Amino acid sequence: MTATIKAIPRQTVANIAAEAIHVEHLHKKFGALHVLKGVSLSARDGDVVAIIGGSGSGKSTLLRCINCLENPTSGIIRVNGEEIRLKHDGNGSTEPRDRKQIERIRSRLGMVFQSFNLWSHMTLIENVIEVPVHVLGVKREAAVAEAEKLLARVGLLEKRDVYPAFLSGGQQQRGAIARALAVQPRVMLFDEPTSALDPELVGEVLGVIGGLAREGRTMILVTHEMKFAREVATHVVFLHEGRLEEQGSPDAIFGSPKSERLQQFIRRVT
Amino acid sequence: MTELLLSLDQTSIFELLAPTSPGWGGNLLHGFINSIEIGVGAFALGLLIGMGGAHGKLYGGPVQRDLLQVYTTLIRAVPELVLILLVYFAVPDLINRLLETFGYGRIDVTGPVAGIVALGFVQGAYTTEVLRGAILAVPQGQIEAGRAFGMSPTMLMRRITLPAMLPFAIPGLANLWVSAFKSTALLAVVGFNELTLETRQAAGATKAYFTFFMAAGVLYLLLTLISNALIGRIEHWTRRGQPPVAESR
Numbered sequence: 001m002t003a004t005i006k007a008i009p010r011q012t013v014a015n016i017a018a019e020a021i022h023v024e025h026l027h028k029k030f031g032a033l034h035v036l037k038g039v040s041l042s043a044r045d046g047d048v049v050a051i052i053g054g055s056g057s058g059k060s061t062l063l064r065c066i067n068c069l070e071n072p073t074s075g076i077i078r079v080n081g082e083e084i085r086l087k088h089d090g091n092g093s094t095e096p097r098d099r100k101q102i103e104r105i106r107s108r109l110g111m112v113f114q115s116f117n118l119w120s121h122m123t124l125i126e127n128v129i130e131v132p133v134h135v136l137g138v139k140r141e142a143a144v145a146e147a148e149k150l151l152a153r154v155g156l157l158e159k160r161d162v163y164p165a166f167l168s169g170g171q172q173q174r175g176a177i178a179r180a181l182a183v184q185p186r187v188m189l190f191d192e193p194t195s196a197l198d199p200e201l202v203g204e205v206l207g208v209i210g211g212l213a214r215e216g217r218t219m220i221l222v223t224h225e226m227k228f229a230r231e232v233a234t235h236v237v238f239l240h241e242g243r244l245e246e247q248g249s250p251d252a253i254f255g256s257p258k259s260e261r262l263q264q265f266i267r268r269v270t
Numbered sequence: 271m272t273e274l275l276l277s278l279d280q281t282s283i284f285e286l287l288a289p290t291s292p293g294w295g296g297n298l299l300h301g302f303i304n305s306i307e308i309g310v311g312a313f314a315l316g317l318l319i320g321m322g323g324a325h326g327k328l329y330g331g332p333v334q335r336d337l338l339q340v341y342t343t344l345i346r347a348v349p350e351l352v353l354i355l356l357v358y359f360a361v362p363d364l365i366n367r368l369l370e371t372f373g374y375g376r377i378d379v380t381g382p383v384a385g386i387v388a389l390g391f392v393q394g395a396y397t398t399e400v401l402r403g404a405i406l407a408v409p410q411g412q413i414e415a416g417r418a419f420g421m422s423p424t425m426l427m428r429r430i431t432l433p434a435m436l437p438f439a440i441p442g443l444a445n446l447w448v449s450a451f452k453s454t455a456l457l458a459v460v461g462f463n464e465l466t467l468e469t470r471q472a473a474g475a476t477k478a479y480f481t482f483f484m485a486a487g488v489l490y491l492l493l494t495l496i497s498n499a500l501i502g503r504i505e506h507w508t509r510r511g512q513p514p515v516a517e518s519r
Contacts, residue, residue, distance in 0.1 A: 069418055099422070107420030117411035120511040121433045131419040134429055163511035183419060 018045050019081065020187045020218045021066060026075035028061050028242075029093070035061045036072075037242040043187070043220055043235070048213045050229035050250070051222045053239035054265060059222045060114075062239065063191050066220065067106045071095045079105050080186055107135050110180030114192040116172040118164035124175050125151065125160040128182045136183065143182070150178040154208050170201030177208055188212065188219040195224060226269055230254045238262050286478050287485055294472035294482065301468030302489050304382070308464060309451035311386035316393025316450065317443075323398030325427075328405060338398065345395035351456050357388035358460045385457045385464075393450050400442035404435040436508040444501040448494055465489060 021043040028036040035058045043049045051059045064070040066077060068084060073093050077084045085101060086094040096102035118127050128147035132138040138146075151157045154174040164172050173193055180188055193209065194202045206228050213219065213232040223229050229236060229250065236253040238246045238261075246253065246262045257263045289295040323342065326334045345353065362384070366376045408431060416430040458467035465486055473482040 067418055069414060103420040103422055106418055111418040113411060113415065115411050117415040119412050119415065119430060119434065122511065130429065134425060135420050165511055165513040
């Protein structure tokens with residue numbers, strides 16, 4: 001027996017490292033609209049999974065199901081090995097069985113939205129310390145010190161006392177990334193983080209996200225930026241009409257796409 | 271014309287409005303303070319009812335929503351004066367009949383409490399709608415962000431929804447405060463000693479109608495002006511995170 005264990009190559013040991021996100025047979029219906037038709041997805045620690053696909057393919061819905069912002073109709077979701085306990089809500093869908101569990105899981109998933117969604121009544125630094133102080137119970141001074149580091153990192157330290165409405169879209173999104181980093185997320189979820197930005201502001205946000213990817217942060221990234229996905233992703237998933245059509249390494253997906261639909265999609269967007 | 275001016279003879283005005291007897295100024299001030307008390311009480315009660323009402327209408331179950339809909343529709347449809355008379359006379363009568371049926375003694379529902387309850391109940395219906403509209407005006411993404419970071423529903427309400435809706439609620443609430451204060455005049459009908467009733471008594475006793483009603487008008491105006499100044503500061507503070515209003519020219 002011991003011999004068998006010794007025989008496992010290092011590569012394999014690394015591969016069975018903790019699975020950060022596990023999604024299995026996920027279905028999501030909005031009324032009669034069947035958006036996700038049995039999608040499975042897995043991300044290990046350190047993975048950067050890019051989800052690509054056309055408009056209406058269900059990629060944002062898939063991301064939003066991971067932290068139950070949308071309740072899946074059926075399926076299994078595990079975050080850091082912990083399965084989100086779901087119950088049927090009586091309308092053919094599910095909802096989290098245990099509110100405390102889903103709140104705890106959400107508080108360690110750093111979500112970044114397409115439309116930034118910074119809290120308008122708080123200054124930038126107040127936005128960044130809000131969750132650490134009020135949800136995670138971090139001392140205010142410690143949270144502020146950490147928030148200043150994060151704001152410096154995204155290049156916004158001098159804007160710390162400015163309200164979001166007085167920042168550009170790119171600055172708001174970088175601030176939102178700092179807010180997500182402040183919860184020390186196990187996994188970061190990006191929901192089309194550059195789609196609402198003016199073209200000249202996209203670069204500054206992608207720069208920050210790319211830096212996070214290079215330092216080995218686990219992230220799931222829904223994006224329309226194909227070039228960026230190819231650069232930073234370790235794994236690319238292509239969704240088409242609610243089904244996982246093809247997945248693989250960035251080079252395989254963008255270099256030699258197998259399915260007809262992926263070939264069409266790549267021709268269209270590049 | 272000269273006769274009118276003579277009747278406005280300054281010394282007599284000051285004598286009439288003197289704070290101590292034989293002047294009636296003290297009575298007016300007493301009524302003014304009563305009015306403020308009732309107004310503040312009614313507004314506060316309305317705010318409490320409104321917060322519960324708005325929350326129930328937006329997030330409550332179907333039964334709760336229907337009941338609140340009936341409440342806001344009925345209250346806003348019936349004249350305030352009718353509701354005041356109802357709370358002053360009909361409701362205590364009903365309560366006392368019930369109490370007597372079960373062998374308890376009668377209670378006396380009069381004075382400021384009844385006034386606050388009557389006006390506060392009316393205010394509550396309007397406040398419910400003002401706050402509901404304000405909550406709906408909060409960008410949903412901000413509430414969603416709170417959920418996504420693991421906030422509980424109560425924390426979400428306290429930390430995000432309530433402060434974020436304030437800039438949308440303050441103008442409506444300011445209106446309601448002024449209207450609550452002026453509605454206290456209706457309580458004169460049921461014999462409560464607020465500013466209007468005191469004024470009418472003073473005017474009736476001295477026949478100096480013009481003097482006293484002008485004085486009462488000035489007092490109402492004064493409170494509104496002070497309120498406006500305070501509300502302006504509050505509004506400025508709640509709008510600290512809002513972009514400046516664009517010019518429409």
